[in-house]
Amino acid sequence: MRDHESDFKHLVHLGAKLKKYAKRIIIIYSLTLNVIFEKIFLTKQPPSRMTRPLSRIVDTTRYPLDHPPGLFPVISAARASLESTGCASFPGFFAPAAIAEAVRETDAASSAAHVTDSTHNAFQLPGKVATHPPSHPRNLEMRTRVASMAYDEMSPSNPLRQLYCDARFVDFVRRVTSQKAMHRLADPIGACTVNIFKPGWYHAWHFDEAEFTTTLCLQQSEEGGEFEFTKPLRSDQSVDGCSDAVAAVIDARSEYRCEGLRDCDVPEITSAPFEPGTLQIFAGRYSLHHVKKIPERCARSRYVAVLCFSTEPGVSTPGDVQEMFWGRRSKM
Ligand SMILES: O=C(O)CCC(=O)C(=O)O
Numbered sequence: 491m492r493d494h495e496s497d498f499k500h501l502v503h504l505g506a507k508l509k510k511y512a513k514r515i516i517i518i519y520s521l522t523l524n525v526i527f528e529k530i531f532l533t534k535q536p537p538s539r540m541t542r543p544l545s546r547i548v549d550t551t552r553y554p555l556d557h558p559p560g561l562f563p564v565i566s567a568a569r570a571s572l573e574s575t576g577c578a579s580f581p582g583f584f585a586p587a588a589i590a591e592a593v594r595e596t597d598a599a600s601s602a603a604h605v606t607d608s609t610h611n612a613f614q615l616p617g618k619v620a621t622h623p624p625s626h627p628r629n630l631e632m633r634t635r636v637a638s639m640a641y642d643e644m645s646p647s648n649p650l651r652q653l654y655c656d657a658r659f660v661d662f663v664r665r666v667t668s669q670k671a672m673h674r675l676a677d678p679i680g681a682c683t684v685n686i687f688k689p690g691w692y693h694a695w696h697f698d699e700a701e702f703t704t705t706l707c708l709q710q711s712e713e714g715g716e717f718e719f720t721k722p723l724r725s726d727q728s729v730d731g732c733s734d735a736v737a738a739v740i741d742a743r744s745e746y747r748c749e750g751l752r753d754c755d756v757p758e759i760t761s762a763p764f765e766p767g768t769l770q771i772f773a774g775r776y777s778l779h780h781v782k783k784i785p786e787r788c789a790r791s792r793y794v795a796v797l798c799f800s801t802e803p804g805v806s807t808p809g810d811v812q813e814m815f816w817g818r819r820s821k822m
Pocket residue numbers: 685693698703705717779780781794796
């Protein structure tokens with residue numbers, strides 16, 4: 491009887507022990523599964539768990555980036571406009587909640603953002619050409635004052651960063667610009683940034699280095715800050731073929747004067763409506779453009795995001811340009 495009793499107790503003890511081990515095994519097993527799941531699924535989806543559905547940052551009813559065939563009419567109209575005017579505009583592209591979030595972050599970063607206060611010629615070329623007078627547009631130095639919030643100063647949850655990283659958006663830019671390939675820049679500082687124009691600041695007339703520039707208006711000042719541009723004035727990066735037209739624009743529409751050039755009509759100058767939320771793709775290498783001064787009496791700064799792409803992979807902003815706009819160079 492006593493032996494049966496101790497056998498029974500032994501069995502109960504063994505059962506309890508097994509139950510304890512089984513519990514531990516189940517815990518270890520589920521932890522391992524969890525780690526494997528995270529490694530496979532979550533790490534493959536940048537920018538991670540902060541991602542919202544695309545329809546929360548873009549008006550996908552008007553611009554169905556999530557359904558590319560539906561974009562056909564938008565893209566054909568944009569291509570026609572880019573070709574004839576040098577600029578394609580997409581009003582109401584960025585959703586109001588995304589604008590508000592990006593503005594909040596820019597407000598917080600604006601006092602620490604690097605300020606550029608420098609001069610450049612319209613062609614953004616270094617040095618002077620001795621055969622041209624100082625007032626020739628190749629030599630004439632004009633002042634630009636702007637601050638820029640760098641890409642690595644944006645939080646991982648910034649909706650601008652999410653838009654920039656979304657392959658459907660990159661493909662949209664590729665289709666509008668009729669390119670075979672389009673890539674984000676491999677530049678941790680200058681890939682996607684926000685131009686900050688405080689009262690009194692402006693960007694002088696210039697051509698961009700990049701063939702196309704993609705911008706997104708986040709906030710306008712009460713007055714001024716208009717983005718104005720000409721039709722494409724050149725089809726390459728040359729100076730001589732368009733310098734008369736450039737001089738005519740500078741003479742007519744800035745505080746500077748270019749003398750001694752042949753008479754030339756002032757090319758038509760356009761200012762597309764640029765309400766907050768508007769996306770703009772323009773031929774910055776070929777169309778001369780500027781941002782008009784924000785009057786000193788304004789209280790609000792102008793915020794415009796600049797999203798940079800290249801037809802080649804692995805391209806970064808040159809070190810001297812990084813130095814100029816963000817005050818430092820990336821370690822690459
Ligand atoms: O702020 C803008 O609207 C565009 C400025 C510009 O032309 C540039 O950053 O190259």
